[in-house]
Every structure is written in C-alpha cells, then in structure tokens.
Amino acid sequence: MKMRELEAKTGVNRETIRVYLREGLVPEPSRPARNVADYGEDHVRAILAVRRLQRDSAMTLPQIKHILGGGATDRRVGATAFGHLEELLSARVGLKGSLVSLSTLVKQNPFAADDAKALAQIGVISLAKGTRGPALSVTDAGLVNIWGRMREAGFDEARGFPPEILGYYIEAAEYVAAKEATIFLEQVEGRIEEDEAANMLEFALPTMLEFFGLIRLKAFLHNVAKATRSDGSEVVVPPTPRITG
Numbered sequence: 001m002k003m004r005e006l007e008a009k010t011g012v013n014r015e016t017i018r019v020y021l022r023e024g025l026v027p028e029p030s031r032p033a034r035n036v037a038d039y040g041e042d043h044v045r046a047i048l049a050v051r052r053l054q055r056d057s058a059m060t061l062p063q064i065k066h067i068l069g070g071g072a073t074d075r076r077v078g079a080t081a082f083g084h085l086e087e088l089l090s091a092r093v094g095l096k097g098s099l100v101s102l103s104t105l106v107k108q109n110p111f112a113a114d115d116a117k118a119l120a121q122i123g124v125i126s127l128a129k130g131t132r133g134p135a136l137s138v139t140d141a142g143l144v145n146i147w148g149r150m151r152e153a154g155f156d157e158a159r160g161f162p163p164e165i166l167g168y169y170i171e172a173a174e175y176v177a178a179k180e181a182t183i184f185l186e187q188v189e190g191r192i193e194e195d196e197a198a199n200m201l202e203f204a205l206p207t208m209l210e211f212f213g214l215i216r217l218k219a220f221l222h223n224v225a226k227a228t229r230s231d232g233s234e235v236v237v238p239p240t241p242r243i244t245g
Contacts, residue, residue, distance in 0.1 A: 006039045010047045017047060023061050025050050025068075025088065049088035056206065064088070068138065085138045099128055099135035109148040116144050118163035123170050176212065 020026040026046045029037040053059045105112035119125045125140035155161040
C-alpha cells in the first residue's frame with residue numbers, strides 16, 4: 001500500500017509516520033523503485049502499537065525505544081503496555097528479533113542474571129537462546145526489571161525475599177486468566193463480531209487489571225490489619241485457587 005492508504009488505515013498522518021520511521025520504531029518500507037515506497041500490514045501493526053503506547057501508557061518515543069532495547073525505566077509502565085511493546089517488536093523485526101539479551105539487563109542490574117534464572121525455574125519467565133546468549137521477551141525482561149526495583153526497595157535474600165518466593169503468583173494468575181477467558185468467550189460467542197470483541201478486550205484488559213489490583217490491595221491490607229491486632233485473633237488467608245480440568 002502507498003502512504004495515503006497507510007494514513008487512512010492507521011489514522012496517523014504521514015509526518016508522524018515519518019518520525020516513527022526515523023526513530024526506528026516502524027520497519028522500513030520496501031522500495032521496488034527509486035522514490036517508491038510500499039507498506040504492508042506490519043507497518044499498520046507497528047504504527048498502531050506506537051500510538052497505543054503513547055495514548056494509553058503516556059510513553060514518549062525515547063521511552064519506547066529504551067524499553068524495546070531491554071532498558072529499565074524509572075516511571076511506572078502499566079502491564080498492558082508490554083503487550084503493545086511485544087506487538088511493536090514483532091511487527092518491526094519479526095518474532096526472532098523481539099528478544100532482549102540478558103546481558104543488556106545485567107548492565108543495569110547486577111542481579112538480573114541470577115534473578116532471571118530463578119524466575120525461569122519457577123515458571124514466571126522463559127529464557128531463550130539469543131544471538132548474544134540467554135535472552136527474554138520484552139514482557140519477561142520487564143518482569144526481571146520490576147523485581148530489580150523490588151530489590152532496591154529492600155525485598156532481597158537478606159530479608160527473606162528471594163525471587164523464588166514469587167512462585168505462588170503463577171497458579172493464581174493462571175486461574176484468574178483462565179476464568180476470565182472462559183466467561184468472556186461464553187458471553188460473546190455467537191453474539192458479536194470479532195472486531196467488536198477485540199475492541200471490548202482492548203478496553204477490558206487494562207481496566208479489569210486495575211479492578212483486580214484494587215481488590216487485591218483491599219484484601220492485603222485487611223489481612224495485615226488482622227495480623228497486627230492486639231487481641232491475637234487468627235488471620236484468615238484464603239487458599240490459593242487451583243485450576244481444574
């Protein structure tokens with residue numbers, strides 16, 4: 001497709017698209033002849049991913065580039081932003097090129113290699129073989145970076161917080177995600193079109209993540225309060241849900 005069609009499909013003007021190209025966030029078009037540029041669906045995907053990162057996560061282009069390179073950031077990046085980053089990388093350089101070298105993370109966090117191995121052992125992340133040794137997806141690199149920030153806040157082995165302590169999150173996350181997927185599919189199947197379902201999910205995933213986070217915060221504070229009561233009453237901690245079937 002030509003630039004005019006690309007503008008129409010993405011709703012982004014050509015000046016902005018050229019900025020994305022200069023920043024290396026969007027793949028270069030094929031050029032069958034001089035002064036002729038052809039764009040494809042990968043360009044549409046990449047442009048839309050950048051726009052969502054800017055709109056939904058308030059990320060600047062330099063911040064997007066920094067995280068795509070495996071860099072940590074001082075600002076909070078919402079969980080859904082990593083999905084857009086993965087989409088952007090996949091569209092930009094293909095799935096194989098969407099891995100972040102573990103050595104890049106080690107430059108910023110000396111514990112990154114050990115933390116990554118520990119988190120991989122309990123199934124929180126997956127380590128892959130990259131061109132420069134062990135590598136991770138952008139999302140998994142984000143998880144390692146988050147645990148690095150937790151270390152800085154005092155959550156380390158000396159205080160009884162090794163990375164392995166996070167193992168309980170896996171089963172809980174799988175349970176919630178499986179239940180969400182089942183309910184969503186049951187409600188929309190045969191009722192709405194695929195595009196409408198995709199639009200609903202785009203809104204629901206970050207919104208319900210925030211909803212779940214607030215419920216979790218309430219439950220956590222409730223249990224901490226009960227644990228510190230002076231009357232010695234027992235703390236009630238609900239059991240970890242298990243996936244069946």
